Amino acid sequence: MEQSFLAYLRGRCRSLPQVAVGIGDDAAVIELASSTPNGPFIACTDQIIDGVDFVSAEHSFSDIGYKSMAINLSDIAAMGAVPTSALVTLALPKHNATRIAGEVYEGILEAAESFHIAIAGGDISTYDGPLSISVTLLGHVPSGTPWLRSGAIAGDAVLVSGAVGGSLLGRHLRPSPRVQLASELRNVADVHAAIDISDGLSLDLDRLCAASGVGVELWASQIPIHDDAIQLAEQTGQTPFEHAWSDGEDFELILTMSQSDADKVLAMNFECELSQIGNTTSRTGLWKRDGTKLVRLSPQGYMH
Numbered sequence: 255m256e257q258s259f260l261a262y263l264r265g266r267c268r269s270l271p272q273v274a275v276g277i278g279d280d281a282a283v284i285e286l287a288s289s290t291p292n293g294p295f296i297a298c299t300d301q302i303i304d305g306v307d308f309v310s311a312e313h314s315f316s317d318i319g320y321k322s323m324a325i326n327l328s329d330i331a332a333m334g335a336v337p338t339s340a341l342v343t344l345a346l347p348k349h350n351a352t353r354i355a356g357e358v359y360e361g362i363l364e365a366a367e368s369f370h371i372a373i374a375g376g377d378i379s380t381y382d383g384p385l386s387i388s389v390t391l392l393g394h395v396p397s398g399t400p401w402l403r404s405g406a407i408a409g410d411a412v413l414v415s416g417a418v419g420g421s422l423l424g425r426h427l428r429p430s431p432r433v434q435l436a437s438e439l440r441n442v443a444d445v446h447a448a449i450d451i452s453d454g455l456s457l458d459l460d461r462l463c464a465a466s467g468v469g470v471e472l473w474a475s476q477i478p479i480h481d482d483a484i485q486l487a488e489q490t491g492q493t494p495f496e497h498a499w500s501d502g503e504d505f506e507l508i509l510t511m512s513q514s515d516a517d518k519v520l521a522m523n524f525e526c527e528l529s530q531i532g533n534t535t536s537r538t539g540l541w542k543r544d545g546t547k548l549v550r551l552s553p554q555g556y557m558h
Contacts, residue, residue: 279333279465283400285307295370298329304384309345315354317427319387325452326391327431328389328505336508337369337393338490342376345386354385362389362435369433394416398440401509406447406466410534411516416506416526418455419483429505434525436507440505442522443515453499454502454555455479469539471548496514500554510534 283294290480300454302325304310308318324342330337342362346354355378371391415432422555437447449462455477465470476493490497506526511519516530535541540551 257369257517259438267390269311276522279403283333283395283467284322285453292399293397294331296328296330296335296393296400298397299327299388299471301386301388301534303386307441310354310385313427314361315385316361316364318343318385319358319363320365321361321427321429322358322387322389322431323369323371323391324431324506326366326389326446327433328429328450328452329372329506330391330393330448332401332448332507333393333395334398334440334448335393335395336437337371337391337433339372339374339392340366340376341374341390341392343388343390344376344378345383345388346378346380346481347381347385348380351380358385358387367433371510379520380415395449396437398492401436401445401448403447403462403465405445406462406468406510406534408468408534408536410446410510410544411467411513411530412459412470412472413509413516413519413528413530414455414478414506414534414535415509415528416504417478417480417483417498418451418504418506419480419494419501419502420486421480421482421503421505423482425480426503426505429503431505431527431533432526439509439519443511443519445509445511447510449508450503451508452498452502452556453507454543454553455504456499456500456540456551456553457555459508460553463534463540464540465533465537466510469537469541470532470541471528472540472551474542476529478527478531478533502556 327337365505447462447466449458451458477498479494479498483494486497487494541548
């Protein structure tokens with residue numbers, strides 16, 4: 255539903271010069287005169303809802319609050335941008351609203367302090383419904399241009415940060431947004447395209463490829479599989495690779511750049527490991543080599 259509705263919305267929304275990049279990427283790029291000294295102004299927003307993105311009866315409200323900030327920080331990182339401030343809106347169930355708000359905000363403030371984010375405002379309301387948290391995160395591109403999903407070219411190296419799969423075991427509540435990694439990479443490499451992994455490695459990689467008009471030949475054995483994916487596979491009967499391929503909510507980054515830049519950054523030390531998982535091709539779609547043949551892979555993940 256999400257992708258078809260976004261296509262409809264793009265057709266209905268006017269393209270105005272102050273919005274350089276609008277609906278369809280990890281964040282919007284807004285050209286403002288006041289933002290020129292620090293590059294374009296970046297804005298993104300995400301909402302999480304009880305029963306969909308978390309279960310309040312099972313998860314701590316502090317962790318839920320932290321997640322609401324972290325997922326937006328991941329979107330900012332995917333643009334190669336620096337986060338600065340946030341607007342937070344809470345829709346609270348009437349029962350115990352004050353206590354829930356306080357505990358949720360402990361997690362929000364923890365994330366804000368860790369990433370030097372100012373809480374600039376927002377809104378709080380109560381109603382007969384589940385807890386819902388909406389965070390709008392603002393930032394800027396420190397130099398150059400923002401990273402988009404649409405910049406990959408055939409022959410790029412495809413890199414992924416960290417390890418993927420099995421986030422359901424708890425990592426999805428306290429992900430590690432790769433803001434610092436993005437900042438460091440901007441100084442040493444020319445990133446052509448980027449996206450964060452929210453709905454699944456394969457699904458988000460396919461979205462990047464579609465936006466760029468390229469495909470990818472994957473080195474399936476090089477995909478970094480998280481220990482949680484191995485543990486979860488013992489419970490589900492799926493393979494660790496299947497969890498890494500489609501679980502989602504890893505909030506790692508997929509990046510493309512020239513092979514020479516990739517060779518350079520792969521030899522460097524960052525806050526997390528970077529792995530090359532393939533190269534982009536002019537043949538669209540996701541592919542892996544099986545002997546002398548290319549086998550097409552089906553993207554899988556969470557469809558909104």
